[in-house]
């Protein structure tokens with residue numbers, strides 16, 4: 495058992511230490527402690543294009559935040575490389591206790607409202623080309639997609655306050671069913687053919703999105719309906735957590751339409767869809783092709799570290815609250831972002847999530863990079879019966895990768 | 905009345921308290937929870953994974 499805890503705070507970092515009866519003295523310094531504050535600077539990026547537009551009087555400036563997302567982030571993941579920081583398991587309870595980290599996630603919640611309103615104001619009051627409006631809607635949607643990521647971090651936690659904040663921030667992209675569907679549906683069904691939020695080998699992201707978005711909404715509603723039925727309440731009541739979040743969305747987005755006119759209707763439609771599509775993109779790459787086996791009792795085996803794709807790149811992990819340390823997240827869903835760990839021998843993606851999104855948007859390239867990686871995983875080792883395969887592509891995939899053709903992979 | 909704990913995340917189901925949010929009134933036995941019950945906090949562990957607590 496543990497005997498002593500120490501926690502020494504210096505200007506730039508905090509050192510956590512403890513005396514463990516088996517492993518002796520263990521010390522860990524979180525070198526990323528202050529880097530997590532970047533979440534507070536992130537709202538500057540979506541509005542950067544607007545600032546540059548005023549400075550240079552050119553609508554071309556508006557495209558800069560999107561270029562940052564899809565060119566600069568993947569490059570920085572490549573250039574800055576892997577994240578060497580990895581807290582020892584014994585230190586995790588101390589990291590969890592440190593309230594500094596959680597306050598950062600709380601503070602991002604109002605920022606998502608401010609950024610959407612600011613960009614909507616700009617769209618509603620400036621004389622812009624159609625292309626500029628679309629680019630701004632995508633930019634705003636991309637940042638609201640990060641809002642879903644914040645909701646993901648908050649919604650998994652046990653304190654009421656954090657679950658409440660998750661419901662609030664989900665109202666910005668009008669995705670109030672996410673936390674319920676994700677926590678109670680995706681985490682239960684992950685890496686099985688039953689999960690609309692786990693992609694299959696041979697399934698393009700464009701096919702996946704048509705299964706994922708409606709499937710998630712349906713599953714979220716079902717889970718909430720069952721809970722309310724146990725409480726003896728109608729799903730069409732104020733007790734419905736999903737409807738509460740949708741109501742905030744209606745006030746926010748309805749208010750923007752009243753304030754800034756009809757242009758808000760296509761702007762918000764694109765914004766909402768692109769925010770949802772950020773989540774779709776993450777879901778697509780997080781479990782592609784991975785499959786849990788059924789056990790004798792009819793249950794699926796418990797989700798193992800090899801049932802998630804990870805990316806241990808420091809830059810995009812800072813942007814995404816360690817979402818890319820995904821295996822540990824599925825093993826310990828209530829664990830806070832600052833304590834998520836990387837492991838050896840888990841499925842690793844060749845770039846961070848943003849770089850992998852670009853690959854996913856070009857299906858033939860995605861299959862080229864990923865299908866052989868799926869089959870090369872040690873627990874699969876070329877055995878297609880251990881892969882979550884798209885039933886429509888089954889014959890094609892078995893013909894290409896089936897028995898006797900494994901040599902072609904290497 | 906007993907208590908049952910999720911070995912993954914330490915969520916504890918206390919039969920005396922039930923779980924208000926989930927719709928299990930106080931006094932609902934662990935036994936009578938649905939067979940497809942998963943941990944309300946982590947959803948990783950099934951009903952049969954829960955450990956009875958001694959007190």
Ligand SMILES: [Zn+2]
Nearest residue numbers: 910913943946
């Ligand atoms: Zn649990």
